[in-house]
Amino acid sequence: MIVRELPKKYGIPILPHSYLFGHFPEVIKLYLSGEVPPDVAGQSVGYLLAKKYPEYTKDGMLYTDMWPITSPIAWVCHPELMYQFCQDPSLPKAWLLRREFQPFTHLKDLVTLEGAEWKRWRAIYNPGFSAKNLLSMVPDFVEEIQVFTGLLRSLAKSGESANCLEMAMNLTYDVIGRATMGERLHCQTIPNSFKKALNKQTTWVITDNGPENILKMINPFRPLIMGYYNKVMDGYFFPRIKRVIAEYLNAGGKSSSGHAAKPKTITSLAVKAYLNEHVSKAADDVRLDKSFTDMVIAQLKMFMLAGHDTTASTLAFAYMLLEQNPSCLAALRQEHDAVLGSDPSTAGTQISSSPHLLNALPYTLAVIKETLRLFPPVGSVREGQKGVFLTHPDTGARYPTEHFMMFSNTFWEHRSELLWKRPEEFVPERWLAKEGEELHVRKHAFRPFELGPRSCIGQELALLELKAILVITVREMEISLAYDEKAPVFLGTKAYQIMDRGQVAGRPKGGMPFRVRMVGNGK
Numbered sequence: 001m002i003v004r005e006l007p008k009k010y011g012i013p014i015l016p017h018s019y020l021f022g023h024f025p026e027v028i029k030l031y032l033s034g035e036v037p038p039d040v041a042g043q044s045v046g047y048l049l050a051k052k053y054p055e056y057t058k059d060g061m062l063y064t065d066m067w068p069i070t071s072p073i074a075w076v077c078h079p080e081l082m083y084q085f086c087q088d089p090s091l092p093k094a095w096l097l098r099r100e101f102q103p104f105t106h107l108k109d110l111v112t113l114e115g116a117e118w119k120r121w122r123a124i125y126n127p128g129f130s131a132k133n134l135l136s137m138v139p140d141f142v143e144e145i146q147v148f149t150g151l152l153r154s155l156a157k158s159g160e161s162a163n164c165l166e167m168a169m170n171l172t173y174d175v176i177g178r179a180t181m182g183e184r185l186h187c188q189t190i191p192n193s194f195k196k197a198l199n200k201q202t203t204w205v206i207t208d209n210g211p212e213n214i215l216k217m218i219n220p221f222r223p224l225i226m227g228y229y230n231k232v233m234d235g236y237f238f239p240r241i242k243r244v245i246a247e248y249l250n251a252g253g254k255s256s257s258g259h260a261a262k263p264k265t266i267t268s269l270a271v272k273a274y275l276n277e278h279v280s281k282a283a284d285d286v287r288l289d290k291s292f293t294d295m296v297i298a299q300l301k302m303f304m305l306a307g308h309d310t311t312a313s314t315l316a317f318a319y320m321l322l323e324q325n326p327s328c329l330a331a332l333r334q335e336h337d338a339v340l341g342s343d344p345s346t347a348g349t350q351i352s353s354s355p356h357l358l359n360a361l362p363y364t365l366a367v368i369k370e371t372l373r374l375f376p377p378v379g380s381v382r383e384g385q386k387g388v389f390l391t392h393p394d395t396g397a398r399y400p401t402e403h404f405m406m407f408s409n410t411f412w413e414h415r416s417e418l419l420w421k422r423p424e425e426f427v428p429e430r431w432l433a434k435e436g437e438e439l440h441v442r443k444h445a446f447r448p449f450e451l452g453p454r455s456c457i458g459q460e461l462a463l464l465e466l467k468a469i470l471v472i473t474v475r476e477m478e479i480s481l482a483y484d485e486k487a488p489v490f491l492g493t494k495a496y497q498i499m500d501r502g503q504v505a506g507r508p509k510g511g512m513p514f515r516v517r518m519v520g521n522g523k
């Protein structure tokens, strides 16, 4: 009903709206048209409706009513309008997100915390994600990437196809394990109890009020299952936190000189903050406060969750786009030859000993950014507030936020013809264009990590990791997608973005089955 008031009260046009079924008929029509596979990621719906109804969406705003599945949504696709609820002001996260993560972290994680508590923890963790700290971790990351390369080599030898996303996710877990705890998780080679628990738990999170989720909501065993896996994860992390504390203290964290040891891993930063506040004695005397360990475990779980599939999907999509665009792949390889010499097998050792080389690869960064433009894994969802309106910079139209879930719909925004030249094409060169040049990227338009105070804390880690993986792999191997011939194509690819059960990030359909062929020195 809120949506029906928009035309009369604010002069805002809405899509044809049914009294009984809201906007469902419009969305159903989209799917019945046969042009849209039923499993496309929810974030493409705004984009698809905008294509179908340009007359209603030219300001980059679209209100939909999908009650009772979800609250009314305002899909926002204009950088200046996104600015007004993600950057200044930065509205609180949506209730749906909080409900989703409540049983998982009890809202003690950086994604769902708000206010002073969020600020405190963000400040504690920020130094762990600084460029300097991340560069010091590159040798560890390379070690994990070498395992990945070994698995790709075996795959090439066997000639079999494999699930690219799954392999990439195991790698990204291993990398986050190094960054957060300084520990090898070995997810790429052996079963890991924490990974299993996390994967199981995510299938029980509730993303909307759809029929499948209603069944989950009323399932009396759900709290028990969530509780069981939370226990598994507590059991996994607790000794590790104790180990980080011991290591930190042994390294002189509270030395007699009073100089704190330099923290390296993300968990050691939390430990440092805690010890500085609470403890002034030797390692043996440290009594761990449960509220502290609960908080650190919740944060670790969220780092693992937020950082693994987002980065892994981006890698899979990058491989797919490079296969589709051989001239870009050639340019990428050329840059790697120019910076690291023509022997690809030395790339790993070179970037391990000189990690700053990763900052001298503009085309590689352009490839990653262009991949994230076309396939942003997530968008930000905020809670609209009374009295907060978005004002369109050109038309002056005012858009209410109260009663709406405000969705910074990057998938739509990143493909908008009004904002980007050749929006549906893979054009890494746009990231090298200078101001005044046709392809130059408009301010605030690129937001895969969102912008503003709640932007992704892990963005530099993700970019560094992706650069290192591409540098080590693309000159040694050729990727080819291995989908069934009859698999549906959407927006030019069989690896279109979907949202799997219980997942919060878009990922390539079917995990992107692929085959590998070694080339160059790797043959």
Ligand code: HEM
Pocket (backbone or CB within 6 Å): 093, 110, 111, 112, 122, 176, 302, 303, 304, 306, 307, 308, 310, 311, 314, 376, 377, 378, 379, 380, 381, 447, 448, 449, 450, 453, 454, 455, 456, 457, 458, 459, 461, 462
């Ligand atoms: C390509 C990879 C990634 C993408 C596209 C991505 C995207 C995003 C986006 C859009 C947000 C804002 C979410 C919101 O407003 O609700 C976010 C937040 C966050 N991300 Fe990432 N992310 C990536 C990788 C990572 C990694 C590697 C980590 C950690 C190791 C991470 C940890 C987080 C955390 C903790 C937040 C919450 C930050 C805060 O509110 O202070 N992300 N990410």
